[in-house]
Structure formats: C-alpha cells, structure tokens
Amino acid sequence: MEWRREWKALVILAGVFAGCFFLPVESERFRKGVFESLALVRWYAREHVVLCLVPAFFIAGAISVFVSKESVMRYLGAQAKKVVSYGVASVSGSVLAVCSCTVLPLFAGIYRMGAGLGPACAFLYSGPAINVLAIILTARVLGLELGIARAVGAVSFSIVIGLLMHAIFRKEELAKAEAQVGMGQVEVVRPLWQNALYFASMVAVLVFANWGRPQHQGGLWAAIYAAKWWITAFSAVGFGVALVLWFKVKWWQVFGVGLAVAVCALLLPQYPMLAFIVGIVGLVVITSRRNDEVGEWLEESWGFAKQILPLLFAGVLVAGFLLGRSGEEGVLPSRWVTAAVGGNSLAANLFAAVAGAFMYFATLTEVPILQGLIGSGMGKGPALALLLAGPALSLPNMLVIRSIMGTKKTLVFVALVVVMATIAGKIYGAIFG
Amino acid sequence: MREVKVLGMGCAKCEKLFENVKRAAEEAGVDIALEKVTDINRIMGFGVAMTPALVVDGEVKAAGRVLSVEQIKELLTKEG
Numbered sequence: 001m002e003w004r005r006e007w008k009a010l011v012i013l014a015g016v017f018a019g020c021f022f023l024p025v026e027s028e029r030f031r032k033g034v035f036e037s038l039a040l041v042r043w044y045a046r047e048h049v050v051l052c053l054v055p056a057f058f059i060a061g062a063i064s065v066f067v068s069k070e071s072v073m074r075y076l077g078a079q080a081k082k083v084v085s086y087g088v089a090s091v092s093g094s095v096l097a098v099c100s101c102t103v104l105p106l107f108a109g110i111y112r113m114g115a116g117l118g119p120a121c122a123f124l125y126s127g128p129a130i131n132v133l134a135i136i137l138t139a140r141v142l143g144l145e146l147g148i149a150r151a152v153g154a155v156s157f158s159i160v161i162g163l164l165m166h167a168i169f170r171k172e173e174l175a176k177a178e179a180q181v182g183m184g185q186v187e188v189v190r191p192l193w194q195n196a197l198y199f200a201s202m203v204a205v206l207v208f209a210n211w212g213r214p215q216h217q218g219g220l221w222a223a224i225y226a227a228k229w230w231i232t233a234f235s236a237v238g239f240g241v242a243l244v245l246w247f248k249v250k251w252w253q254v255f256g257v258g259l260a261v262a263v264c265a266l267l268l269p270q271y272p273m274l275a276f277i278v279g280i281v282g283l284v285v286i287t288s289r290r291n292d293e294v295g296e297w298l299e300e301s302w303g304f305a306k307q308i309l310p311l312l313f314a315g316v317l318v319a320g321f322l323l324g325r326s327g328e329e330g331v332l333p334s335r336w337v338t339a340a341v342g343g344n345s346l347a348a349n350l351f352a353a354v355a356g357a358f359m360y361f362a363t364l365t366e367v368p369i370l371q372g373l374i375g376s377g378m379g380k381g382p383a384l385a386l387l388l389a390g391p392a393l394s395l396p397n398m399l400v401i402r403s404i405m406g407t408k409k410t411l412v413f414v415a416l417v418v419v420m421a422t423i424a425g426k427i428y429g430a431i432f433g
Numbered sequence: 434m435r436e437v438k439v440l441g442m443g444c445a446k447c448e449k450l451f452e453n454v455k456r457a458a459e460e461a462g463v464d465i466a467l468e469k470v471t472d473i474n475r476i477m478g479f480g481v482a483m484t485p486a487l488v489v490d491g492e493v494k495a496a497g498r499v500l501s502v503e504q505i506k507e508l509l510t511k512e513g
Binding site: 104109110112114303307400 | 442444445446449473474476477480481482483484497
C-alpha cells in the first residue's frame with residue numbers, strides 16, 4: 001500500500017462507515033428530517049421545474065448565445081467613461097454572469113485590463129445576485145418582494161462598494177496592461193428590436209405561466225390570473241412567429257408543434273403542464289437538428305440544465321433535511337434559527353451577512369436553503385442580508401480574489417460587502433418585516 | 434506540432450472545450466501539445482476575460498464560447 005497516496009480515500013471511507021454505523025434511524029427527529037427532505041424535493045419537482053426552471057434555462061441559454069458580450073465589455077474597457085462603466089458594471093451581471101464560472105475571470109479582466117478596481121468590484125458584487133436564473137428562482141420561490149429587493153439592493157449597493165473601493169485605493173491604481181479585454185468584431189446578425197421581441201415573448205411565457213393566484217378577488221391581478229393560460233398561449237404564438245421570421249426555422253415545424261400543444265390544451269385543459277411539456281419537447285426536437293445559432297441555443301440551455309439541476313437537487317435535499325418545509329421542522333430545531341437570525345436586530349443581520357459571506361453556495365442553492373431558514377423563523381431583513389452577501393462571496397472564491405488583487409484589497413472588499421449587506425437587510429427588514 | 438491551450442478555471446464548458454479539442458486533433462490527425470490552463474493570473478496574461486478560451490500557437494482564437502469539433506479542426510489544419 002502506498003499510504004501517501006491512499007490515506008485520503010481511507011479517511012473518507014472510514015468516515016462514511018462510521019456515519020452509517022451510528023446512523024440514528026430510529027430517532028424521531030431524523031425520520032422527520034428525511035421526510036421533510038423528500039417532501040421538499042417533491043414540492044420543487046411539482047411546482048418549479050416544468051413551468052419555471054425549464055423556460056428559465058432556455059432564456060439563460062438564449063442570453064448567452066444571442067446577446068453579444070463584446071458589446072457589453074466595450075463599456076467596461078480602460079477607455080470607457082467612469083460614470084458609464086460603474087453603471088454598466090452594476091447591471092451587466094444579468095447578461096454576463098449567467099454561469100457562475102464566468103464571474104471571476106470577468107472580474108479579473110475588468111480589473112486588470114479594463115475599467116479598473118471600482119467597476120470590477122461593482123461587477124463582482126452584483127453579478128451573482130442579478131443573473132437571470134437567480135432572479136427568476138428567487139422571485140418564484142421566496143416571493144416577488146424579496147426577488148426585487150435582491151436585484152435592486154445588489155445593483156445600488158454594488159455601485160457604492162465600487163466607489164468606496166476606488167476611493168480607498170485611489171493611490172495604487174495599477175498601470176494598465178497593454179492588452180485590452182479581448183473584443184472581437186461584433187457581427188450584427190439581426191436588428192436589436194427583433195432580438196428584444198424574441199426575448200420579450202419568452203419572458204412573457206415564463207411570467208404568465210407562473211402567475212400566482214392573488215389573495216383578493218377582483219382587480220387586475222385576478223383578471224390576469226383568470227386569463228393566464230390565454231396570455232401564455234398568445235405569447236407562445238408570438239415566440240413561434242419570431243422563430244419562423246427571424247431565426248429561419250421552417251414554418252410547418254413550428255406550426256406542427258403549435259398544433260400539438262393546442263390539441264393537448266383543449267382536450268385536457270385541467271392539465272396545462274402537459275401542453276407545456278409537449279411544447280418544450282417540440283421545441284427541442286426542432287432545434288436539436290440544426291447546426292446554426294438556433295442549435296447552439298439548445299446546446300447552451302441544455303448545458304445550464306445539466307450543470308444546475310443536480311446542484312439544485314442536492315441543495316433542496318440538504319435544506320429540507322436540515323430545515324424542513326415552511327412551518328415544519330427538520331433536523332435543526334427552529335428555535336436555533338430564530339435565536340440566531342430571527343427578527344430584525346443588528347446582530348441577526350450581521351450574523352446572516354457574515355455567515356453568507358463565508359459559506360459556499362453552489363449556483364442557485366441559496367434559494368432552497370434560504371426558504372428553509374425563512375420557514376424556520378428567519379427574519380426578512382437577515383434573509384436579504386444573506387442573499388446579498390452569500391452568492392457574491394465564499395471562502396474558496398475569496399482565495400481566488402486574493403490572488404488577483406492582493407490580501408489588503410480583498411479584506412476591505414469582504415468587510416464592505418458584509419457591512420453593506422447588513423445595512424441593506426436592516427433597512428429592508430424595517431420596511432417589510 | 435501545434436501548441437494548443439484551453440483556458441478555463443474548470444467549469445463544465447471548459448471541460449467540454451478540452452474534450453472537443455482532443456477529438457478534433459484526433460480526427461484531423463494533427464499532432465498537438467495540449468495544455469489546460471486553470472490559474473486565473475495566467476489566463477489574464479492572454480488578455481482573455483471570458484472563459485473558456487482557446488489559444489493556438491500563442492494566439493487567442495476564441496473566448497467565451499465552446500467551439501465545435503468541426504471549427505477546431507479547421508483552426509488546427511490551417512497553416513499557422
């Protein structure tokens with residue numbers, strides 16, 4: 001045996017064995033945790049996958065294929081105006097950061113070759129919070145209010161953090177490398193308004209298919225709720241027309257899929273999900289046989305699904321096991337959660353911000369974890385604090401950031417993020433809590 | 434012998450590009466020295482902000498997207 005090489009595997013196996021050996025299967029709390037875990041997974045599978053996550057993957061895929069990243073990066077180059085670059089950096093995460101693995105290289109690129117420290121930090125802070133998948137899932141699972149607060153908070157505070165970083169380290173602005181951020185020639189394939197309509201139709205399908213039942217009868221929200229499948233269908237038709245007119249998809253293919261969806265919807269109106277699935281399968285069949293940008297779109301979307309779904313599945317299982325569904329208790333007693341992050345005290349907000357900053361959240365898993373915490377008594381303010389500090393930072397990515405801009409700047413950045421997240425949570429909690 | 438580097442910090446797309454390069458070289462019968470660059474400071478050294486990126490003989494050929502096997506074959510067989 002080569003112990004030098006094998007000891008890690010041995011430790012892991014022994015650990016797993018010990019865990020299994022002493023597994024408290026009889027314990028009531030353990031059983032409850034397992035039950036909650038499975039119940040939460042089922043709830044996600046029923047409520048969020050088909051109507052929400054799948055269209056969201058297609059939208060994220062479309063963004064990464066059809067939105068020209070070069071045109072955004074132009075505003076973050078070394079020559080760009082400062083005001084513009086801060087503004088663009090704080091919102092461009094929604095377009096540039098669809099995949100968490102692109103955030104750090106982009107951050108390094110903006111810092112080293114582009115607009116500099118301030119905009120780079122603004123981007124790093126807001127990017128993970130406003131990428132399109134994160135906004136959609138946060139709003140869907142945790143409520144529209146928190147989803148919007150997350151996006152708005154991330155954007156506005158990112159500018160403040162960027163400016164502060166720039167002000168603190170004004171003297172050591174580094175000499176810019178000769179190399180500019182790689183900017184290829186932008187090929188204009190189709191006018192902007194066509195792309196915009198195409199995205200709008202997709203987003204409309206997503207929004208209206210998920211329109212929640214309003215609490216009060218009457219009014220605009222209820223009217224939209226009553227007609228939501230008609231509006232969804234109308235948006236889907238628009239989407240199909242866009243595909244035929246501007247993306248060179250054959251009309252009879254789109255028409256065929258539309259027909260199949262319509263038949264499902266009319267024969268089995270009580271199962272709208274079925275028609276939805278038929279539509280998605282049809283879209284996949286049409287796009288999978290092409291090698292142009294439409295085919296690339298499907299590949300990107302599929303890539304997101306493959307990358308994110310397993311992580312999210314694991315995240316939901318763990319969150320359910322530890323924290324339970326809302327109103328139920330998992331393995332961790334609710335009173336611990338309430339004691340640490342309940343209410344809207346400064347301590348609760350600070351604790352949530354610090355914990356979030358060091359904890360590692362895989363893409364989107366912050367959502368089920370937070371859902372569990374809120375269900376166990378976490379206050380709304382601390383929830384936002386965790387959302388703002390969490391995905392932007394983690395111990396592993398602090399190490400990477402440190403290798404890019406050094407220990408001192410990293411420490412200041414982390415401190416600023418924690419402080420800003422705490423303040424944001426406190427304000428939000430005071431208003432909505 | 435062509436010197437090929439795949440830049441990326443180990444995300445799924447970077448792996449895909451790496452695989453595609455390997456396959457392209459095999460199918461085209463081109464002899465390559467393939468390297469995976471994961472250190473972010475080295476990646477920046479190429480002037481690339483979007484990963485995955487592909488570098489052939491020291492020249493950045495693509496950034497921010499996964500090239501298909503066909504596209505890479507074309508890059509490899511062209512005279513450098």
